[in-house]
Amino acid sequence: MDGKELLSRLIEIPGVSGYEDQISDMVRDTFRPYCQEVHQDAFYNVYGKKAGTKQGLGPKVMLAAHLDEIGLMVKDIDEKGFISFTNIGGVDQRILLSQEVYIHGKEKLFGVIGAKPPHLQGKEEAKKAVPVKEMVIDAGLDPKRLKELVSIGDLITFKSPLIDLNEPYVCGKSIDDRAGVVMMYETMKELDKLVFAGEVYFVATAQEEVGTRGAIISTYSVEPDIGIAIDVTHGDTPDASKEETHNMDTGPVIAVGPNMHPKLTDRLMNVAKDNGIDYLIEVEPGLTGTDARSIQVSRQGVPTVLIEFPLRYMHTTVEVLNMDTIKKAARLTALFIASMGEGWEECLTY
Amino acid sequence: MSDLLKRLVSAKGASGNEDEVRQLIIEEITPLTHQVTVDRMGNVIGYKRGSVPGKKVMLCAHMDEVGFIITRIEENGMLKFGTIGSIDARILPSKRIRIGNEGIPGVFGIKAIHLQEPAERETAVKAKQLYIDIGAKTREEAERKVKPGDYAVFDSEMVYFGEGKVKSRALDDRAGCAALIEALKADCPFDLYACFTVQEEVGIRGAKVAAYNIKPDMALIIEGTTCSDVPGIEPQNFSTRMGMGPAISIADLSSYSNKKMVAYLIERAEKASIPYQIKESLTGGNDAGEIQRSRGGVMTSVVSIPCRYIHSPSSVMDLEDFNNTIRLVQEFLKGCEAL
Numbered sequence: 001m002d003g004k005e006l007l008s009r010l011i012e013i014p015g016v017s018g019y020e021d022q023i024s025d026m027v028r029d030t031f032r033p034y035c036q037e038v039h040q041d042a043f044y045n046v047y048g049k050k051a052g053t054k055q056g057l058g059p060k061v062m063l064a065a066h067l068d069e070i071g072l073m074v075k076d077i078d079e080k081g082f083i084s085f086t087n088i089g090g091v092d093q094r095i096l097l098s099q100e101v102y103i104h105g106k107e108k109l110f111g112v113i114g115a116k117p118p119h120l121q122g123k124e125e126a127k128k129a130v131p132v133k134e135m136v137i138d139a140g141l142d143p144k145r146l147k148e149l150v151s152i153g154d155l156i157t158f159k160s161p162l163i164d165l166n167e168p169y170v171c172g173k174s175i176d177d178r179a180g181v182v183m184m185y186e187t188m189k190e191l192d193k194l195v196f197a198g199e200v201y202f203v204a205t206a207q208e209e210v211g212t213r214g215a216i217i218s219t220y221s222v223e224p225d226i227g228i229a230i231d232v233t234h235g236d237t238p239d240a241s242k243e244e245t246h247n248m249d250t251g252p253v254i255a256v257g258p259n260m261h262p263k264l265t266d267r268l269m270n271v272a273k274d275n276g277i278d279y280l281i282e283v284e285p286g287l288t289g290t291d292a293r294s295i296q297v298s299r300q301g302v303p304t305v306l307i308e309f310p311l312r313y314m315h316t317t318v319e320v321l322n323m324d325t326i327k328k329a330a331r332l333t334a335l336f337i338a339s340m341g342e343g344w345e346e347c348l349t350y
Numbered sequence: 351m352s353d354l355l356k357r358l359v360s361a362k363g364a365s366g367n368e369d370e371v372r373q374l375i376i377e378e379i380t381p382l383t384h385q386v387t388v389d390r391m392g393n394v395i396g397y398k399r400g401s402v403p404g405k406k407v408m409l410c411a412h413m414d415e416v417g418f419i420i421t422r423i424e425e426n427g428m429l430k431f432g433t434i435g436s437i438d439a440r441i442l443p444s445k446r447i448r449i450g451n452e453g454i455p456g457v458f459g460i461k462a463i464h465l466q467e468p469a470e471r472e473t474a475v476k477a478k479q480l481y482i483d484i485g486a487k488t489r490e491e492a493e494r495k496v497k498p499g500d501y502a503v504f505d506s507e508m509v510y511f512g513e514g515k516v517k518s519r520a521l522d523d524r525a526g527c528a529a530l531i532e533a534l535k536a537d538c539p540f541d542l543y544a545c546f547t548v549q550e551e552v553g554i555r556g557a558k559v560a561a562y563n564i565k566p567d568m569a570l571i572i573e574g575t576t577c578s579d580v581p582g583i584e585p586q587n588f589s590t591r592m593g594m595g596p597a598i599s600i601a602d603l604s605s606y607s608n609k610k611m612v613a614y615l616i617e618r619a620e621k622a623s624i625p626y627q628i629k630e631s632l633t634g635g636n637d638a639g640e641i642q643r644s645r646g647g648v649m650t651s652v653v654s655i656p657c658r659y660i661h662s663p664s665s666v667m668d669l670e671d672f673n674n675t676i677r678l679v680q681e682f683l684k685g686c687e688a689l
Contacts, residue, residue, distance in 0.1 A: 078581060080579075082580070090463045090464065092444075092460065092462075092466065093471060094440065097438075097441040098441040098445065098662040098663050100664055109511070110509055110517070111512075112664035114666070115580075115659065116578070116582045117578050117583075117589075118436075118438040119576070119634075120578055126438075126440075126474060127473070129473055129474050129475070130440060136580070138512075138580075140512015140515030140666065141512045142513065145513070160446075164455070165455055165456070165457075165485025166485035166486045166487075166492075167485075169485030171455070171457055171483075171485070234462055236426075237459060237461045237465070238426065238428050238459070238481050239460065240462070241465075248487075289464075312483065313444065313462060314462035314463075314464065315462055316443070316460060317444045318444050318446065318458070318459065318483075320457070320483060320485065
């Protein structure tokens with residue numbers, strides 16, 4: 001399957017943090033043709049294992065991209081059948097009005113997030129963002145029927161399928177970090193063209209958006225020698241400063257800072273340079289908001305690198321991605337893995 | 351009936367750029383009328399000759415919708431825009447639109463929540479600060495797809511959901527257009543003018559010239575109106591209520607309805623057991639405002655289909671209300687000429 005097609009399918013599957021069963025099953029099935037062994041754990045983390053084709057010792061590498069997504073949860077149903085809700089993960093309340101959603105109750109129900117008509121709002125009120133606690137979802141059902149189908153605590157996801165913008169840009173929801181899952185899939189294909197030593201675990205992690213919890217567990221289980229976290233970063237956005245964002249068209253972004261292993265990161269950059277793959281550098285002075293933060297300190301410690309893709313309007317329903325970046329990042333990652341044969345440990349020596 | 355509605359809401363028609371919806375309406379009403387004309391402003395008028403000449407009755411629904419117009423292409427390939435009609439800018443972030451006649455996809459971006467100051471998240475977004483992203487890297491790239499002056503509408507298809515509900519953009523007033531077209535299928539003895547107006551959303555401009563040309567004796571306007579029976583609104587501020595039938599206006603900001611027509615609408619509704627409601631607020635305006643004051647004055651009244659979240663990509667309407675509106679208009683056409 002082509003990467004864009006896979007991304008389009010992945011973002012249609014619900015997987016709000018903590019409720020990743022469906023997306024986890026789909027990712028498991030997607031990994032199968034390209035891995036020797038695929039399994040899931042109790043947390044819905046998916047592990048795909050690919051053994052090296054080259055003789056000699058190589059590292060055990062773990063890649064991690066999260067499969068969970070931000071979303072909403074039913075908080076209450078009022079006497080007229082309107083659903084109030086709260087957010088799971090960081091959601092800007094200002095994107096919510098008029099959004100189309102699916103409520104995952106006993107059945108999957110369509111609904112819209114409505115609001116008070118503007119002419120019935122005071123002047124001061126109209127200057128403020130509508131707070132999420134004042135918003136409701138209209139599912140078009142009477143309260144009795146609705147309460148049969150929907151319970152407090154049911155998950156709500158956004159309806160926003162992948163669309164093409166001007167080539168090679170695509171737009172949709174939950175590209176953070178389903179694009180990372182696609183990138184791992186593309187890396188598997190790239191690795192099939194190369195020879196590499198050691199073994200590679202492709203882990204689609206759960207609960208990243210609520211504290212990288214899937215990464216904590218999966219890194220402990222895999223016990224890797226080297227970690228590669230894969231996530232999104234901010235793409236250039238007109239209303240954000242240049243220092244906080246990255247050009248959308250250069251290529252993957254390699255993060256530097258205390259959360260990343262300096263020597264291993266140097267090696268990653270050298271592989272990029274040697275193969276003519278353009279990249280950008282993101283400076284992360286503290287902990288990154290990615291799985292890298294948890295992979296790095298698992299058990300006795302895991303030297304970790306972080307590869308990112310610039311994404312515009314992160315955590316909205318119209319996240320914008322340059323699809324070419326995924327291909328470039330997958331090629332870089334595969335070449336990086338293949339670069340580590342016997343004696344790979346040397347590159348980690350301080 | 352809802353197939354017709356679906357076709358109508360699928361056609362783009364921001365005020366001033368109604369071509370697509372106009373062509374569709376012409377196709378739909380040609381078999382139902384004796385003559386179809388398009389006037390100088392782009393209003394479509396279907397004429398149905400009566401067996402007993404005399405009174406001229408005008409039915410009216412506006413075909414335009416709220417939307418956007420591209421004002422400028424920035425160096426970085428982003429588009430600036432103006433709003434056509436009344437749209438609360440707070441609904442715009444993270445929504446999709448279709449630009450130009452080809453429907454080039456674009457989105458209203460907003461910087462990620464991670465890059466916002468806490469106070470920003472509490473502040474209403476203004477249209478001025480927003481921009482449209484079509485995925486163009488440069489002005490030149492954007493210019494290959496769009497140009498200043500291109501119109502745009504929300505990207506939102508009709509969805510059937512809940513119990514007999516539909517969600518779409520442009521229900522105001524394609525629902526009225528669809529109801530009018532359906533009502534046209536009924537026979538009536540007098541000369542009937544089915545009028546589909548342009549530019550209602552930018553100041554009731556099409557109806558003004560249409561009424562002048564038609565010179566009707568009476569006009570019934572079929573409108574999609576605010577339905578405010580939603581949380582946070584006190585019942586005394588409800589304008590209409592969903593599922594309670596077509597709303598008959600006594601008055602709104604643009605016109606006072608003719609009392610005889612209102613009484614007749616109520617009489618016909620009760621006789622035919624059609625649920626109806628009286629529009630409870632004086633807010634809003636519609637084509638009646640201009641038609642009523644055309645030439646020496648025209649008797650007007652308004653029947654509205656309640657639409658929640660009007661002027662948004664996700665307006666919601668009850669199909670029963672829609673069907674009952676068609677029935678009420680057809681009932682009204684039986685004998686209204688005697689008023």
